[in-house]
Amino acid sequence: MSHLSRDERLLALEGGLEAPRQAHLASCRSCRTDVDALGRVLARVRAVDVPEPSPLFWDHLAARVGDAIAREPAPSPDRGWWSPRLAWAAVAVVIVTAGAGYLTRSRPPTPVVASSTAVSGDPVDQRRSPNVGESGADDGWALIAAVADQVADQVADDAAFAPQVGQAELSVSALSADERRALAGELAAELAPRRNREG
Amino acid sequence: MDVWQTRMPWPATLAMAGSEQQDTAPTAPDAPPAVADLSGLDDRALVAATVAGDRSAFDVLVRRHQRAIYGVCHRFTGDHADASDLAQDAFVRAYRGLARFKGDAAFGTWLHRIAVNVCLTRAAARTPPLDPLDPLELADLRGERPDDPLRRAQDTARVKAAIARLPRKQRMTVILRVYHELPHDVIARTLGSTVGTVKANFFHALQNLRKLLEERP
Numbered sequence: 001m002s003h004l005s006r007d008e009r010l011l012a013l014e015g016g017l018e019a020p021r022q023a024h025l026a027s028c029r030s031c032r033t034d035v036d037a038l039g040r041v042l043a044r045v046r047a048v049d050v051p052e053p054s055p056l057f058w059d060h061l062a063a064r065v066g067d068a069i070a071r072e073p074a075p076s077p078d079r080g081w082w083s084p085r086l087a088w089a090a091v092a093v094v095i096v097t098a099g100a101g102y103l104t105r106s107r108p109p110t111p112v113v114a115s116s117t118a119v120s121g122d123p124v125d126q127r128r129s130p131n132v133g134e135s136g137a138d139d140g141w142a143l144i145a146a147v148a149d150q151v152a153d154q155v156a157d158d159a160a161f162a163p164q165v166g167q168a169e170l171s172v173s174a175l176s177a178d179e180r181r182a183l184a185g186e187l188a189a190e191l192a193p194r195r196n197r198e199g
Numbered sequence: 200m201d202v203w204q205t206r207m208p209w210p211a212t213l214a215m216a217g218s219e220q221q222d223t224a225p226t227a228p229d230a231p232p233a234v235a236d237l238s239g240l241d242d243r244a245l246v247a248a249t250v251a252g253d254r255s256a257f258d259v260l261v262r263r264h265q266r267a268i269y270g271v272c273h274r275f276t277g278d279h280a281d282a283s284d285l286a287q288d289a290f291v292r293a294y295r296g297l298a299r300f301k302g303d304a305a306f307g308t309w310l311h312r313i314a315v316n317v318c319l320t321r322a323a324a325r326t327p328p329l330d331p332l333d334p335l336e337l338a339d340l341r342g343e344r345p346d347d348p349l350r351r352a353q354d355t356a357r358v359k360a361a362i363a364r365l366p367r368k369q370r371m372t373v374i375l376r377v378y379h380e381l382p383h384d385v386i387a388r389t390l391g392s393t394v395g396t397v398k399a400n401f402f403h404a405l406q407n408l409r410k411l412l413e414e415r416p
Contacts, residue, residue, distance in 0.1 A: 006398070006399070006402050007398055009402070010398055010401065010402055013405075037409055038405045038406070038409060041405050041408050041409045041412060042377070042405060044354065044358050044412065045358055045362065045373065045377050045408065046377055046378075047354075047355070047358070048355050048358050048359055048362075049355070050270060050273050050274060051279075053269075053279065057283075058262070058265060058266070061261075061265055061269065061283060061286060061287065062258060062261050062262050062265060064283070064287050065258075065261045065265075065287050065290045065291065066254075066258055066261070068287060068290075068291045069254060069257060069290075069291060069294045070254070072291065072294060072295060074250075074252055074254075075249065075250050075294060075295065075296070075297040075298045076250070076298055
């Protein structure tokens with residue numbers, strides 16, 4: 001008769017091993033030695049207790065949690081994972097990322113030029129607004145930038161996700177004016193029904 | 200007797216994951232309850248009250264579950280301060296996601312799943328302790344009386360050190376199986392795993408503990 005399998009040795013430890021296999025265990029020195037050794041380990045693990053914290057600790061922990069959630073916005077059904085707002089943000093992320101990835105594959109990245117907001121000297125602004133100067137009065141680029149900016153904040157807020165600042169914007173910064181217009185058209189088509197509903 | 204002086208039993212609701220049974224019996228009244236009445240509400244009613252804007256309802260949930268959540272975290276980290284931080288983190292994450300709790304499982308199951316994920320995530324971000332076991336913990340105590348308090352304390356420390364050296368999923372499986380006495384299928388749901396994987400992890404954890412506890416300097 002074959003030795004006990006892994007699952008059978010667990011059953012022998014925790015109870016529930018079938019009678020024929022119990023008979024094998026009783027007669028097989030190798031299996032019995034192994035199961036006995038694991039049983040001794042299990043008994044030692046079970047004997048370990050967690051020290052009881054001070055009675056005051058539980059009030060302290062509850063107060064800490066209370067302080068922490070006081071800084072949180074109230075849990076609203078609108079903040080659910082599949083809320084319409086986040087769903088649209090996810091759609092926009094997919095479109096921006098896929099579009100940028102596809103279009104940039106066929107051409108080298110456009111050199112980054114100084115942006116108008118970079119004059120402020122704010123390094124965050126400089127990272128979040130690449131190539132704005134190049135876009136000029138391009139409405140398509142403005143739409144992409146606005147959506148990308150909105151998406152990054154929503155995703156970070158709602159999904160406890162922490163992308164690098166300006167990541168989405170950087171992804172689309174290498175697009176040419178024509179590519180941006182094409183991408184903006186896609187975005188506008190996707191967002192139009194939602195805006196109409198909200199309007 | 201305090202549950203922590205013996206063993207932390209898994210809350211009854213967790214053993215009934217997926218059922219409609221609640222931690223406490225009273226039903227929610229139609230009107231928002233007064234603060235003094237909140238402790239009599241079941242978990243589902245407290246969740247609804249919290250989502251409706253009553254933060255004090257969440258405080259009742261925290262006080263109801265904090266021992267069990269802290270227990271999981273302490274068993275996992277072996278450190279009071281770390282366990283306190285992780286327990287707080289688990290409750291805050293639960294609060295943030297409370298609107299997503301649909302009541303398909305017991306609130307306790309859902310909360311423990313969050314705590315387990317917080318523990319595993321924290322462990323993944325940290326370098327596991329690789330220091331050798333304390334020589335004192337490895338002292339050969341076989342000739343001493345087994346009921347000697349010093350011997351018991353040393354053996355406890357040694358077993359804790361060995362558990363801390365387990366891979367994180369094996370460690371969590373041991374905690375949920377041995378200390379919370381969870382069935383394999385509930386552990387699988389809590390860890391987002393399969394029953395087969397849970398059994399394999401538990402078995403390998405015991406084998407690893409056997410090797411670690413048999414080590415000699």
